[in-house]
Amino acid sequence: MRAKEKRLPDDPKTLDFxxxxxxxxxxxxxxxxxxxxxxxxxxxxxxEAYLRAFRFASGFRGGDPRxxxxxxxxxxxxxxxxxxxxxxxxxxxxxxxxxxEIEPRGLEADAVRQADGVMVRAALEELASExxxxxxxRDIEGLSYKEIATAxxxxxxxxxxxxxxxxxxLARLLKERLAKEQ
Amino acid sequence: MTCDDARVLxxxxxxxxxxxTKALEVQRHIEGCPECxxxxxxxxxxxxxxKDEALRxxxxxxxxxxxxxxxxxxxxxxxxxxxxxSRRASLSQRAALFALPAALAATLALVIVPRAxxxxxxxxxxxxxxxxxxxxxxxxxxxxxxxxxxxxxxPWFNGKLDFSPPVNDFAKDGFPLVGGxxxxxxxxxxxxxxYQHGRHVINVFIWxxxxxxxxxxxxxxxxxxxxxxxIVDEMNCWVVSDLNPVELGKFAALIRQKG
Ligand SMILES: [Zn+2]
Numbered sequence: 001m002r003a004k005e006k007r008l009p010d011d012p013k014t015l016d017f018x019x020x021x022x023x024x025x026x027x028x029x030x031x032x033x034x035x036x037x038x039x040x041x042x043x044x045x046x047x048e049a050y051l052r053a054f055r056f057a058s059g060f061r062g063g064d065p066r067x068x069x070x071x072x073x074x075x076x077x078x079x080x081x082x083x084x085x086x087x088x089x090x091x092x093x094x095x096x097x098x099x100x101e102i103e104p105r106g107l108e109a110d111a112v113r114q115a116d117g118v119m120v121r122a123a124l125e126e127l128a129s130e131x132x133x134x135x136x137x138r139d140i141e142g143l144s145y146k147e148i149a150t151a152x153x154x155x156x157x158x159x160x161x162x163x164x165x166x167x168x169x170l171a172r173l174l175k176e177r178l179a180k181e182q
Numbered sequence: 183m184t185c186d187d188a189r190v191l192x193x194x195x196x197x198x199x200x201x202x203t204k205a206l207e208v209q210r211h212i213e214g215c216p217e218c219x220x221x222x223x224x225x226x227x228x229x230x231x232x233k234d235e236a237l238r239x240x241x242x243x244x245x246x247x248x249x250x251x252x253x254x255x256x257x258x259x260x261x262x263x264x265x266x267x268s269r270r271a272s273l274s275q276r277a278a279l280f281a282l283p284a285a286l287a288a289t290l291a292l293v294i295v296p297r298a299x300x301x302x303x304x305x306x307x308x309x310x311x312x313x314x315x316x317x318x319x320x321x322x323x324x325x326x327x328x329x330x331x332x333x334x335x336x337p338w339f340n341g342k343l344d345f346s347p348p349v350n351d352f353a354k355d356g357f358p359l360v361g362g363x364x365x366x367x368x369x370x371x372x373x374x375x376x377y378q379h380g381r382h383v384i385n386v387f388i389w390x391x392x393x394x395x396x397x398x399x400x401x402x403x404x405x406x407x408x409x410x411x412x413i414v415d416e417m418n419c420w421v422v423s424d425l426n427p428v429e430l431g432k433f434a435a436l437i438r439q440k441g
Binding site for chain 2: 014017018019022023025026028029030033034039042043046047050051054098099100103107108109110112113115117120121124135138139140142144145160161163164167168170171174
């Protein structure tokens with residue numbers, strides 16, 4: 001039976017697609033899960049994104065398949081959010097404020113190291129999605145700035161400043177949670 | 183450099199995204215500025231917290247199967263435009279495909295461009311080997327026995343296979359053995375040895391040669407998987423990795439020598 005199964009003809013396009021994009025499903029799900037913040041919704045989003053990707057796969061001309069599929073997952077997530085939850089209240093872009101002024105005062109490295117994991121997770125969940133997505137891509141998925149630029153459709157300079165701001169805001173949220181605990 | 187600049191650039195420094203000159207400039211500022219040094223330490227601590235595996239959501243096991251199925255359900259119309267209309271599977275064959283384990287169905291890849299191998303059998307094998315390699319990476323089922331000790335890995339195969347695969351560690355050459363597992367290739371159980379080179383994983387599939395395959399062939403793939411096939415001491419050895427062909431060639435040479 002096995003010999004038959006393995007010779008089963010399948011569409012070359014489908015097989016090519018599988019091999020290139022299915023290995024990135026973990027990254028796709030993680031990103032969707034962090035953006036829509038619900039397991040079932042994230043599964044729907046990933047499925048929709050993969051079907052969309054499959055339809056447009058002929059438009060994929062080399063490059064990094066992971067960034068490409070993540071770009072589609074990201075767009076699908078934001079579309080899903082605006083359709084189902086209204087807007088995700090995009091963060092006001094206080095571009096004139098320096099990153100330094102966003103950082104919390106007196107949060108020490110040791111306090112960050114000792115913070116409860118649940119608290120770190122909750123702080124990241126609370127962070128505005130524009131910042132959450134770049135932090136998830138960089139710190140959890142390990143994408144380079146260039147890959148994030150492709151996936152999030154941002155100039156590389158913006159990737160850097162958004163990460164800096166995002167981490168400063170995250171530090172602030174973490175500090176608030178630590179203060180509440182005491 | 184001002185503190186305001188340093189507070190942005192230190193993130194790129196942490197992420198290893200600065201060129202050397204800029205990196206030194208930021209480092210110099212941090213060394214001379216206690217306030218920026220404190221911020222840098224705090225963000226470094228934060229970054230390592232975020233890398234914590236527990237923050238990563240694991241993909242539900244059924245999702246891949248669902249998606250694979252959903253894609254195939256669309257294929258009949260999609261495949262009209264392909265160059266192989268006559269090879270399109272019938273609906274009943276498609277139904278049979280759904281019954282396959284999802285991972286297998288998902289990774290039967292036909293993307294290798296054969297150079298040396300013209301025969302259909304060789305091409306089929308190459309496809310299977312690449313599919314197994316990809317599957318081993320994505321199903322988090324890379325290894326059944328995790329050990330860098332060949333004296334642990336080799337006996338592990340005893341009683342599980344009808345042959346004894348050669349197991350060698352090439353750690354001193356930069357290719358440490360990290361483990362092994364049972365796999366299926368060409369409709370039979372085979373030994374899969376897992377090696378590492380930097381961040382690359384190398385799978386070596388081994389099973390007894392039937393004697394009708396040619397001894398040394400090289401195949402290159404389209405999308406970055408490289409495959410080497412050889413026969414060593416009457417064993418078929420297929421080496422697969424996303425490692426570049428030069429490094430993989432070095433590794434294959436080690437396998438050939440040690441047998
Ligand atoms: Zn400073």
